[in-house]
Amino acid sequence: MATLTDLCARGRKRGIAPVIATQRLAKLATSVVSELHNVVLGLNIFDRDVARAGDLLGFGAERAAALRTLRPGEFYALGPALCRTPTLVRVAPTVTRHMGATPALVASADVTPEQARALLDLDALREVPRGGTPALSGRGGMRALDAFLLDQHAAAAAKVVAALRAISPNATTAADLCRHLGAEPDAVHGALDLLAGAGAVDTMPRGDARIARLSARLRLRGADANVVGLA
Secondary structure, three states, X not given: OHHHHHHHHHOHHHOOOOOOOOOOHXXXXXXXXXXXXXXXXXXXXXXXXXXXXXXXXOOOHHHHHHHHHOOOOEEEEEEXXXXXXXXXXXXXXXXXXXXXXXXXXXXXXXXXXXXXHHHHOHHHHOOOOXXXXXXXXXXXXXXXXXXXXXXXXHHHHHHHHHHHHHHOOOOEEHHHHHHHHOOOHHHHHHHHHHHHHOOOEEEOOOOOOOEEEEOHHHHOOOOOOOOOOOO
16 A cells, blocks of 8 residues: 555656556545546445545535436546546547457366376375374475374474473473373374474484474564464
8 A cells, every 4th residue: 555655646756657446436545546636437336435436526415426327438537637627528439449358168177086186186195104203394385284284293283382482492301391281202202203394393303301492483483473273
């Protein structure tokens, strides 16, 4: 909005003349309308649009009601490049031929379930590593998110992130996380493996002295960011 207002305000001295076209005059920002000196107003039905158009033309409520009865091609013109006073004009029919072509409507593609499965690669989405660090680095976008959420430790991972965020940037041990969350060691280690694969935590391999903390990129996002747990 600020860019558009700036264009309308300073464009003239740079030889730029914006043309703003809208079907809902009431939705057009006042800061933009105030910079437009030439207006062409056609049929308006909604009361707010009629009131806005009437204000621009200097019409009272009774005369502004005429905007609801304009025929196709009829417009009120006002501005230094058009008319000094609001004038009802009729635009002549179009004489040029449209150079484009309207795209034809076609039915949806006839794809069998087997073809859809191949296109979506559903089998690959369900491949969740069992044990060890999940291989998320080779996945991208929604594929990585699906692999994360389908992991059996995804719910525990959300709780671990919330616990680590509360003490960020400090680290803690896996044993302390187990006590704090009331979770089994396998669940906490699995969650840390999952988060490490996604680059969300810095941690050591599994062991009695395993420690973990939020990765630097998450710490930089601020401690007040929301954490969503999926059960």
